[in-house]
Amino acid sequence: MSSIVDRLEEEILVLDGAMGTELQKRGLEVGDCPEELNLTHPKILKEIHSSYVKAGSDIIQTNTFGANRLKLAEYNLAHKIEKINQQAVKLATEVAGDDVFISASIGPTGKLLEPLGDLSFQQAYHVFGEQAQILEAAGADLINIETMTDLQEARAALIAVKEKTSLPVIINLTYEENLKTMTGTDPQTAITVFEALGADVIGANCSLGPKKLVEIIKLMGQYTATPLCVQPNAGLPVLNENNETIFPMEALEMANYIPQFIEAGVNIIGGCCGSTPEYINLAKKKVVDITPASRIKKKETTLASRTKRVVISDNLPTRIIGERINPTGREELSHQLADEKMELVAKEASNQVQAGADILDVNVGVPQIDQAQAMKLALNTVHNVVDIPVSIDTTNQEVLEAGLQTIVGKPLINSVTGEEESLNTVLPLAKKYGAAVLGLTLDEDGIPATAQGRLKVAKKILNRAQQLGIKRENVLIDTLTLAASAEQDKVLETIKAIELIKEELGLATVLGVSNISYGLPAREEVNTAFLAMAIQAGLNAPILDPTNKAMQATLKASDLLVNRDLQGQNYLNHYSNQEERKKEEKEEKLETTDSLTKL
Amino acid sequence: MSSIVDRLEEEILVLDGAMGTELQKRGLEVGDCPEELNLTHPKILKEIHSSYVKAGSDIIQTNTFGANRLKLAEYNLAHKIEKINQQAVKLATEVAGDDVFISASIGPTGKLLEPLGDLSFQQAYHVFGEQAQILEAAGADLINIETMTDLQEARAALIAVKEKTSLPVIINLTYEENLKTMTGTDPQTAITVFEALGADVIGANCSLGPKKLVEIIKLMGQYTATPLCVQPNAGLPVLNENNETIFPMEALEMANYIPQFIEAGVNIIGGCCGSTPEYINLAKKKVVDITPASRIKKKETTLASRTKRVVISDNLPTRIIGERINPTGREELSHQLADEKMELVAKEASNQVQAGADILDVNVGVPQIDQAQAMKLALNTVHNVVDIPVSIDTTNQEVLEAGLQTIVGKPLINSVTGEEESLNTVLPLAKKYGAAVLGLTLDEDGIPATAQGRLKVAKKILNRAQQLGIKRENVLIDTLTLAASAEQDKVLETIKAIELIKEELGLATVLGVSNISYGLPAREEVNTAFLAMAIQAGLNAPILDPTNKAMQATLKASDLLVNRDLQGQNYLNHYSNQEERKKEEKEEKLETTDSLTKL
Ligand SMILES: [Zn+2]
Ligand SMILES: [Zn+2]
Ligand SMILES: [Zn+2]
The missing domain is CATH 1.20.5 (Single alpha-helices involved in coiled-coils or other helix-helix interfaces)
Known part of the structure; x- marks a missing residue:
């Protein structure tokens, strides 16, 4: 059997339909643990699986949606986690035969993650990792993380599954009327985060029935070439005359949406709550011999917060990375960070975003404080007051990982260098946590004097990142601004290096601007001239003070001039x-x- | 006999010594016309020539120093101008033999040219042209314009000789104690002007004796690879016991300076007032078998006023071409120009220079006025209040030529285009009047949309200029600023075109900056960003308002950044x-x- 991901290039595969509603039809009561049935009523499970296989499913799903330690604990079944999950895979496998894939379902914990709730990233990560490992060991072919309503929980699940198993992963969020998840994430933001984390298939399930999901899949198709999955529910649940929850949409009506899903570019079609083998059978008939719609592979550099996606591209306005959350030379901010007070961080975040920052750099580098804790608090503060992506600015591995776990979305790591130690610690974290990474063009020998030398370091960083599976668009390069007062002859090398990086590598570029004028009078004049030159050379994202009006004016004028x-x-x-x-x-x-x- | 200019590469040639003092020794009285002796005492002339040939002169000079129409008129001999000059060449030729060159001496008119005196450029041009034509027709091998104390008169003479004859030309100024001519020109400024006019040999004569002239030749040697000539006088004249003017320095003492002249890079050595055949003989002995010192050929773009030389180079600060003497959209200035009042021109000149202008653009384009006259008045006004070179800004041939005749120094012509009509009218004038020329990258088809298209036009302009003998360093290119509000996508083509011009042609670049922001709010912001970008791309001389502080600040900062x-x-x-x-x-x-x- 060839790999499922390969097959998605040529075929549209059909998943199965609802498990929960099928179990209810067969007597599951509200308040029962659906997954306990794997142990108590294996025949029912095999019957349901069998009905889907007969209906034409290319993939059937295990009855493990709620079989994580936290959910099972609600039924006092946490101690049976291994058996329940193992048995689920076994039952599906017994029915599947050689041509049907076994997808292991992983659903939410039922708890909200920090900073919205109490569940820590680490706890969620362990919960999902544990379940995924059992499922892989039991023989599942792939994992489907589904019905997720919170980006951070989905992110913890995806990171855990990618880290703890080697299975292909589908990740499905559930969207509401406004095309966002319950906690505010839209499809394109979700895609940005999940692609960076290495999701094999991205999709949407349940939600508001097929009509709304067509809109969502269409939207997704415009933003990604990653295979897409959709599992509509049979409309919104209603109560019938017997006061039972039923899903109103008939199989035929549901199946009528299939052509629209195909047109939108879907690669896997299944069903969620209320969908039946009849619907699956109709779906199968509609996708037979159909090749998936081809989608354009965009290689854009993107970052994301929970609710916002920022694209960094030569054709788009220059993005401002706000530099003001940084205690260097700022006594009050240092004191507050040391005292774990976040008022000033909140104020700087809010002011910078109001002034037009696109990304916020967060640096908590006060000596001799618990920087990991400070980073976590600062990032949560930023998350609570503004909605833009962040750049985690630290050279400390522990602080970096704390930040990467805390942050919701796809951050930038500021930074990695061409030094072996840095490459070996930072790049694996970037890969694991789905971050973009900012490469500084320096190595064990310091900052190369020439643009060519810096290009060489950039190439090294890029190669090493790609070897780990980090995509080239997730590597940004900083060609390093040296003070003109100290190294005037190297100023143009920094600019020339930007041009070289663009020409030879095509990577997005970042530059801390204001260091250029260190030690000079009228620093703003030098900073603005340097900014204009750098933008002309191809700088995409300067790190600067967005509240500085002169810099903003030059940036806006420069963007106008370079046609961004x-x-x-x-x-x-x-x-x-x-x-x-x-x-x-x-x-x-x-x-x-x-x-x-x-x- | 091979050409004198060719021989200067391998040999140091010896001119003759004084004529005037030799004639006095033989009875010429103060108040007599020295040149009349050509007709009245031909034997004396032949005797003097003969003494120099015997002493070893490679070149002897005709007794024609004062044989121009204006000087001869002082003796009521203007009607004999042809005979006197013809006879002078004939007498020298009869003595010279086959191996000695006949240099025809041309001295000053004795009158100051406009704007310092009353003599117009045109009058002077005709006077010198007339004498030169007679001398060439009579058989002179070369012409030596000597003892000039005023740059503008020297310029008129050189232009006339180059235009009216095809002889090689030496041009010698006479310098004072401060190493400047009587009217303020220093050797390097003189060189700038004379090289552009095509002088074959540049030098200094008479002045303050050999010691001071060593300094001058040394200085010249640093600024030019054109062959150098020196003809020292025998010290400053003193009165002897008989109340006769004598020159105190002995032949041997004078000859002791010859090694220093050789070291400074001289190619022709002669003598002026008070020098004798004995000195020439000593000089000849010192230069035999000596190869002239090689000098570095600098190909710098230079402009000059009467007293100041401005170099335009990638390694030097960006030069500001002040744009404010231009009536476009300025009612009061238009009125004043129409009324031939120059108060505002004077004020703008002075203010712009005080603000840091390096070159002043002068445009008098008010419709339906006598622009040629206005240009002449404006240039003379600028000349009188400031000391920097000008850019003559007109599309009218007549106005341009009036400007080129009026201006003292080496101006920039703003502008020529790639259009045939423009090339055919402007380039010959640039060549004739020793101006640098600003080529606009447009032709009959308008402004090319792409940088490559503009490069092509620039190449055409350069080729045509070089075909006429204009050196490449005297061709500057303007890649044309289009309003970003109207043609945003072409802004970067202008910048890219500067880079291409630099890479492919290495020419100096000029750009009118402020047009970029036409029709936009906050124009200064766009102008400054554009200026920084253009300087980074290689812009050498923006045309802008030097009194604008923001532009000045950006320019200064940009120069710092690009290491200029x-x-x-x-x-x-x-x-x-x-x-x-x-x-x-x-x-x-x-x-x-x-x-x-x-x-
Ligand atoms: Zn559902
Ligand atoms: Zn479902
Ligand atoms: Zn003399």
């Missing part, structure tokens, strides 16, 4: 907003004056 | 000056306040 700001819309908005703000300020002033006069 | 401002000296000065000015302004304010308080 189509028809100058950002530029014109920037200045019309300023005009409006001035007008408002004036009016406020007048009002204040009026009030004062009246006193 | 070594160790940031200009940048640091710029800001320390600003600090000082602020302090001064503050103090003034305080004083004013003090005064007010006391009232």
Whole structure:
């Protein structure tokens, strides 16, 4: 049997339909543990599996949706976790035959992860890892993480499954009316996070019935070339005359959506709550001999928060990485970080986003404090006050991993260098946690004097990242700004290095700008000129203070000039907003004056 | 006999010594016309020539120093101009033999040219052209324009000789104690102007004796690879006991300077007032079998005013071409130009130079006025109030030629295009008047959309200029700024075109900057960003408003960044000056306040 992922290139595969509703039909009561039936009523399970195999399923799913330690504990069955999961795979395998894949279902824990809830990333990671390992050992062919409503829980599950097993993984979120998950993630953001984590198939299940899911799959198809999966439910549940929950949509009506899913680019079609073998049979007939719609493989550099996706690209506006959450030379911020107070972090996050930051760099490098804890608190604070992706700025491995576990989304790691120690510690973490990584062009010999030398380090970093399976678009390069006052002859090497990186490697580029003017008077003048030059050379994402008006003005003007700001819309908005703000300020002033006069 | 210019590569040639003092020895009285002796005492002339040939002169000079129409008129001999000059060449030729060159001497008119005096360029041009044509027709091998003390007169003479004859030309200025000519020109500025005009040999004569002339030839040797000539006088004239003017330096003492001249790189050595056949004989002995010192051929783009030379080079600070003398959209300036009033031109010239302009663009394009006259007046005004080179900005051939005749120094012509009509009219004028020329990258088909297209036009302009004998360093290229609001996608083509021009042609580049922001709000922001990008790409000389502080700040910062401002000296000065000015302004304010308080 060839690998499922390979087959998805040529065929649309059919999953099975609902398990839960089929069990209810066969007597499962509300309040029973559905997965306990694997042990108590194996024949029922085999009957259901068999009905789907007969209906034409290429993949059937194990009855393990709630068979994780936390869910089982609700039924006091945590001690049976191994048996329940093993038995589930065994029952499906006995029915499947040689041509049907066994997909092991993994559902949510039922608890919210930090920072929204109490469950830590680490706890969730262990829960999912444990279940996945049992399922793989029992003989599952793939794992389907499904019905996830929270990005962070999905992320913990996906990381655990990828880390603890070598099985292909489908990951399905459940979306609401507004095309977002319960905790606010839209499909394109989810895709950004899951692709970086190495998901083999990405999809949506349950949700609001097939009609809404067509919209979601269409959207996904525009953002990814990764195989897509859809498992619609049979509409929204309603109560029937006997006060039983039923799913209203008939098999035929559901199956009528299949052509739309195919057109949207789907690769695996199954069903969720309320779907039946009849529906699966109709679905199978519609996909036979159909080749999946081809989708364009975009290789964009993307970062994500829980709710927002930021693309870094030569054709798009220059992205600002806000530099202000950094205690270097800032006494009050240092004190607060040491005291684990996050007021200033919150303020800097909010101010920078209001000023136009696209990404926030978070650095908690105060000596002799618990930086891992400070990083966790700072990232959660940032998460709570703003909605943009972050750059985790540390050279400490433990702090970095704490950050990578805490952050919801796809962060940037700032940074890795060409030094062996750095490559060996940072890159595996980037791969594991689905982060993009910023490569600084320096190595054991320091910063190469020439642009060519820095290109060479960039190539080394890229090669090593790719060897680990990190995609090239997830490697960004910083060609390193040296102070013009100290090394004037190297300024142009930094700029030239950006051009070389673009020409030879095509990677996204990052540069801390303000160091250029260290030790000079009128630093802003040098910073703005350097920024314009760097953007012209191909800089995609400067690290700077977004609240600095001169830098913002130069950035907006530069984007207009290098055609990253189509028809100058950002530029014109920037200045019309300023005009409006001035007008408002004036009016406020007048009002204040009026009030004062009246006193 | 091989050409004199060819021989200068291998040999140091010896000119003759004084004519005037030799004639005085033979009875010429003060107040007599020395050149009339050609007709009245031909034997004396032949005797003197003969003495120099015997002493070893490779070149002897005709007795025609004052034989121009204006000088001869002082003796009522203008009607004999042909005979006097013809006879002079004939007498020298009869003595010379086959191995000695006949150099025809041309001296000053004795009148100052405009704007310092009354003699117009055109008058001077005709006077020198007339004499030169007679001398060539009579059989002279070369022409030596000598003892010139005013750059503009020398320029008129050189242009006339090059235009009216096909003889090689030596041009010698006479310098004073401060190493400048009477009207303020230093050797390097003179070289800049004379090289552009195609002088074959450049030098210094008379002046303050050989010691000072060694300094001048040394200086010249650092700035040019053109063959150098020196004809020292025998020290400064003194009165002897008989109340006769004599030159005190002995032949042997003079000849002792010959090794220093050789070391400085001289190619032709002769003598001026007071020098004798004895000195020439000693000189000849010292140069026999000596190869001239080789000098480095610099191919720098240079412009010059009467007293100042401006080099445009990638390694030097970006040069500002001040754009404010231009009536476009400026009513008051238009009115003044129409009324031939030059107050505002003077003010703009002075303000721009004070603000740091290196070159002043002069445009008098008011419709329906006498632009040729306006150009002449404007250039003379600029000449009188400031000392930097100009760019003559007109598309009208007549106005251009008026400007080229008026201007003292080596101007830039703004501009020629790739259009046949423009190439055919502008380039010959640039060649004739020794101007650098700014090529706009457009042709009959308009402005090419791509950088490659603009490079192609630049190549065409360069080729055509070189075919006319204009050196490549005298061709500058403007890759044309289009308004970002109208043609956003072409902005980068302008920048890329600068890079291409640099890479492929190595020419100096010019760009009018502010057009980039036409139609946009906050124009300064776009202008400064564009300026930084263009400088990074290789822009050498932006056309801009030097009184604009933001542009100045960006320019200074950019130069620091691209390493055109070594160790940031200009940048640091710029800001320390600003600090000082602020302090001064503050103090003034305080004083004013003090005064007010006391009232
Ligand atoms: Zn469902
Ligand atoms: Zn389901
Ligand atoms: Zn003399």
